[in-house]
Amino acid sequence: MKCPNCGTIETRVIDSRIAEDGDTVRRRRECPECQVRFTTYERAEERRSLRVIKKDGRREVFVRDKILRGIIKSCEKLPIAYDQIEEIAAKVEKQLRDEVDGDVPVALIGQKIMDELKKVNKVAYVRFASVYREFTDIDSFQKEISYLLMDKGNS
Numbered sequence: 001m002k003c004p005n006c007g008t009i010e011t012r013v014i015d016s017r018i019a020e021d022g023d024t025v026r027r028r029r030e031c032p033e034c035q036v037r038f039t040t041y042e043r044a045e046e047r048r049s050l051r052v053i054k055k056d057g058r059r060e061v062f063v064r065d066k067i068l069r070g071i072i073k074s075c076e077k078l079p080i081a082y083d084q085i086e087e088i089a090a091k092v093e094k095q096l097r098d099e100v101d102g103d104v105p106v107a108l109i110g111q112k113i114m115d116e117l118k119k120v121n122k123v124a125y126v127r128f129a130s131v132y133r134e135f136t137d138i139d140s141f142q143k144e145i146s147y148l149l150m151d152k153g154n155s
Helices: 064-074 084-097 106-120 122-132 138-154
Strands: 014-019 024-032 035-041 051-052 059-061 103-105
Touching: 024 084, 035 084, 051 106, 064 103, 064 122, 064 138, 084 106, 084 138, 106 122, 122 138
Parallel strands: 051 103
Antiparallel strands: 014 024, 024 035, 051 059
16 A cells, blocks of 8 residues: 555555444554555445436446545534544445445435434534535525424434
Protein backbone atom coordinates (compact mmCIF):
# COMPACT_ATOMS: atom_id res chain seq x y z
CA MET A 1 0.00 0.00 0.00
CA LYS A 2 1.38 3.39 -1.01
CA CYS A 3 1.92 5.97 1.76
CA PRO A 4 -0.49 8.90 1.27
CA ASN A 5 2.06 11.25 2.82
CA CYS A 6 5.37 10.53 1.07
CA GLY A 7 4.45 7.99 -1.64
CA THR A 8 6.65 5.13 -0.36
CA ILE A 9 5.28 1.92 -1.82
CA GLU A 10 6.07 -0.45 1.05
CA THR A 11 4.11 0.24 4.23
CA ARG A 12 3.72 -1.92 7.31
CA VAL A 13 0.43 -3.24 8.75
CA ILE A 14 0.29 -2.50 12.49
CA ASP A 15 -3.21 -3.78 13.24
CA SER A 16 -6.03 -5.54 11.38
CA ARG A 17 -9.61 -5.79 12.59
CA ILE A 18 -12.88 -6.89 11.10
CA ALA A 19 -15.30 -3.97 11.04
CA GLU A 20 -18.69 -4.28 12.74
CA ASP A 21 -20.44 -4.98 9.43
CA GLY A 22 -18.35 -8.17 9.10
CA ASP A 23 -17.67 -7.47 5.42
CA THR A 24 -14.77 -5.05 5.80
CA VAL A 25 -11.24 -5.36 7.19
CA ARG A 26 -9.82 -2.22 8.79
CA ARG A 27 -6.03 -2.01 8.71
CA ARG A 28 -3.80 0.49 10.53
CA ARG A 29 -0.59 1.02 8.58
CA GLU A 30 2.69 2.84 9.15
CA CYS A 31 5.17 4.16 6.61
CA PRO A 32 8.77 3.10 7.36
CA GLU A 33 10.12 6.27 5.71
CA CYS A 34 8.07 9.10 7.25
CA GLN A 35 6.42 7.21 10.18
CA VAL A 36 2.95 8.50 9.23
CA ARG A 37 0.12 6.19 10.31
CA PHE A 38 -3.03 5.80 8.26
CA THR A 39 -6.05 3.51 7.96
CA THR A 40 -7.20 1.46 4.98
CA TYR A 41 -10.37 -0.55 4.48
CA GLU A 42 -10.50 -3.76 2.48
CA ARG A 43 -13.67 -5.34 1.04
CA ALA A 44 -14.36 -8.15 -1.38
CA GLU A 45 -15.21 -6.95 -4.86
CA GLU A 46 -18.87 -7.49 -5.72
CA ARG A 47 -19.59 -9.61 -8.77
CA ARG A 48 -23.04 -8.18 -9.39
CA SER A 49 -22.88 -4.61 -10.56
CA LEU A 50 -25.47 -2.01 -9.68
CA ARG A 51 -26.44 0.87 -11.90
CA VAL A 52 -27.99 4.05 -10.56
CA ILE A 53 -31.00 5.56 -12.30
CA LYS A 54 -30.50 9.32 -11.92
CA LYS A 55 -33.37 11.83 -11.52
CA ASP A 56 -33.15 12.76 -15.22
CA GLY A 57 -33.32 9.09 -16.31
CA ARG A 58 -29.62 8.62 -17.09
CA ARG A 59 -27.95 5.49 -15.80
CA GLU A 60 -24.46 5.25 -14.37
CA VAL A 61 -22.42 2.66 -12.52
CA PHE A 62 -22.93 2.61 -8.75
CA VAL A 63 -19.89 4.13 -7.00
CA ARG A 64 -19.78 3.58 -3.24
CA ASP A 65 -17.38 6.50 -2.77
CA LYS A 66 -20.11 8.92 -3.88
CA ILE A 67 -22.24 7.75 -0.96
CA LEU A 68 -19.27 8.09 1.35
CA ARG A 69 -18.51 11.64 0.16
CA GLY A 70 -22.12 12.72 0.68
CA ILE A 71 -22.23 11.29 4.18
CA ILE A 72 -18.86 12.85 5.07
CA LYS A 73 -20.08 16.24 3.87
CA SER A 74 -23.27 16.02 5.95
CA CYS A 75 -21.27 14.97 9.05
CA GLU A 76 -18.67 17.73 8.73
CA LYS A 77 -17.76 19.33 12.09
CA LEU A 78 -20.04 16.94 13.98
CA PRO A 79 -18.90 14.40 16.59
CA ILE A 80 -19.19 11.43 14.22
CA ALA A 81 -16.23 9.09 13.79
CA TYR A 82 -15.04 8.12 10.32
CA ASP A 83 -15.57 4.47 11.23
CA GLN A 84 -19.25 5.24 11.85
CA ILE A 85 -19.52 6.98 8.47
CA GLU A 86 -17.84 4.01 6.80
CA GLU A 87 -20.31 1.66 8.51
CA ILE A 88 -23.28 3.68 7.21
CA ALA A 89 -21.94 3.54 3.64
CA ALA A 90 -21.26 -0.20 3.94
CA LYS A 91 -24.72 -0.86 5.39
CA VAL A 92 -26.48 1.11 2.66
CA GLU A 93 -24.48 -0.64 -0.07
CA LYS A 94 -25.23 -4.07 1.43
CA GLN A 95 -28.95 -3.27 1.68
CA LEU A 96 -29.00 -2.18 -1.97
CA ARG A 97 -27.15 -5.28 -3.18
CA ASP A 98 -29.46 -7.53 -1.13
CA GLU A 99 -32.70 -5.85 -2.23
CA VAL A 100 -32.06 -4.69 -5.79
CA ASP A 101 -30.85 -6.60 -8.80
CA GLY A 102 -29.36 -4.34 -11.45
CA ASP A 103 -30.80 -0.84 -11.59
CA VAL A 104 -31.47 1.17 -8.43
CA PRO A 105 -33.27 4.54 -8.38
CA VAL A 106 -31.24 7.35 -6.83
CA ALA A 107 -34.28 8.12 -4.64
CA LEU A 108 -33.92 4.74 -2.92
CA ILE A 109 -30.23 5.34 -2.25
CA GLY A 110 -30.92 8.77 -0.78
CA GLN A 111 -33.74 7.47 1.41
CA LYS A 112 -31.59 4.65 2.81
CA ILE A 113 -28.79 7.11 3.63
CA MET A 114 -31.25 9.46 5.35
CA ASP A 115 -32.72 6.56 7.35
CA GLU A 116 -29.27 5.67 8.67
CA LEU A 117 -28.21 9.27 9.35
CA LYS A 118 -31.43 9.90 11.27
CA LYS A 119 -30.39 7.14 13.71
CA VAL A 120 -26.89 8.58 14.15
CA ASN A 121 -27.26 12.37 14.18
CA LYS A 122 -30.29 14.56 13.41
CA VAL A 123 -28.18 17.51 12.22
CA ALA A 124 -26.33 15.30 9.72
CA TYR A 125 -29.70 13.96 8.60
CA VAL A 126 -31.11 17.46 7.97
CA ARG A 127 -27.94 18.51 6.14
CA PHE A 128 -28.10 15.48 3.86
CA ALA A 129 -31.85 15.88 3.32
CA SER A 130 -31.45 19.57 2.45
CA VAL A 131 -29.12 18.72 -0.43
CA TYR A 132 -30.78 15.48 -1.48
CA ARG A 133 -34.33 16.86 -1.43
CA GLU A 134 -33.13 20.20 -2.81
CA PHE A 135 -34.56 22.47 -0.11
CA THR A 136 -35.04 25.87 -1.70
CA ASP A 137 -36.33 27.93 1.22
CA ILE A 138 -36.55 28.11 5.00
CA ASP A 139 -40.03 26.55 4.96
CA SER A 140 -38.55 23.31 3.63
CA PHE A 141 -36.11 23.21 6.55
CA GLN A 142 -38.84 24.02 9.07
CA LYS A 143 -41.09 21.30 7.70
CA GLU A 144 -38.33 18.67 7.93
CA ILE A 145 -37.40 19.73 11.46
CA SER A 146 -41.08 19.57 12.46
CA TYR A 147 -41.23 15.97 11.18
CA LEU A 148 -38.11 15.15 13.20
CA LEU A 149 -39.58 16.68 16.36
CA MET A 150 -42.88 14.81 15.89
CA ASP A 151 -40.98 11.58 15.26
CA LYS A 152 -38.91 12.14 18.43
CA GLY A 153 -42.12 12.45 20.45
CA ASN A 154 -43.31 9.09 19.10
CA SER A 155 -40.11 7.18 19.81
